[in-house]
Amino acid sequence: MAIKKRTIKGKPYYYLERNLRVGDTEWKTFSIYLGSKKPHAKQLHTLEKRLGSKINQYILDKILKTDTQFIDKETALLLERIKTSHKKILGALDKTSRANYLKRIRETFITNTNAIEGSRLTLEQTKKILELRDKYDVDDVEELEVVNMEHCLELYDELLEKKIELDEKIILRFHLLLLKTIPKYEAYAGIWRPVKVYIRGSKYDFPHWKRVPKLMSNLLAWYQNNKNKTHPVELAAKFHAKFVTIHPFADGNGRMARLLMNYIIQLNGFPFTDVSFSKRDEYFETQELAHFGNYKNFVLFLVQEIKAQFKDLKRKIKIQIFS
Secondary structure, rough: EEEEEEEEEOOEEEEEEEEEEOOOEEEEEEEEEEEEEOOOHHHHHHHHHHHHHHHHHHEEEEHOOOOOOOOOOOHHHHHHHHHHHHHHHHHHHOOOHOOOOHHHHHHHHHHHHHHHHHOOOHHHHHHHHHHOHHHHOOOOHHHHHHHHHHHHHHHHHHHHOOOOOOOOHHHHHHHHHHHOOOOHHHHHHOOOOOOOOOOOHHHHHHHOHHHHHHHHHHHHHHHHHHHHOOOOHHHHHHHHHHHHHHHOOOOOOHHOOOHHHHHHHHOOOOOOOOOOOHHHHHHHHHHHHHHOOOOOOHHHHHHHHHHHHHHHHHHHHHHHOOO
């Protein structure tokens, strides 16, 4: 913040101003009028709070969309600070450290997202498979799932760099890569399910397979209609929950939901957020509630994970382990 003096028709006018980035390339100057006399140093703290309130209100008006239900003002501001700080932290890392960090995020996500669905592979085993994937033919199902998710993430990065919006074609492309070469399920790769599905232990009866194309069309229409009305984190959580409630594929629905949720988050500048295997039970509980229209628990679950993982990133940066 800085005090600026402007002279108009020979008279001095003082303003407290701050330049702030409000988009990827957009900057905005915020100011409050101080009067015709420069304020004393003792007054600055109060004046800075006034300007800060004005900035916060602008940010809230910009980010807390009209149809947001479960993310309050304080949480929206915190998420915005996390988004901004995350970009600054990654931007401050040297090229090698940044690459190592992103690689670790990828390996951890692949390990956790497969483990949630029953894979027994550890993080170290996942890393080894990815390191050697081009050196031998992978035929074990759990190892194939690792390689296939890596292929999904390669497409993910390509689409995200171009800021391509989600549509049916993209979702089916992801799924084709996910189930490609998987025994018993390869025939279902990249198509809406032509069979009945169920989840052991769930009380929810998933829609008949003939309804899936229409339900997915409705979901994508809902996404397009709400992407500028709902906070992106809430939007991503609800999309995930609605997607899983449809269960549009014969296999891979959970992994697809977590991938697409992150795609929506990152399209809006928020950091990639993993669902840890250690949170599996809590995660499944939120999904069961969402099957019956209660999305609040999962929205708040996702918010907590974003906060916790950013806190962990700051700790790792502090002790500089990305080497």
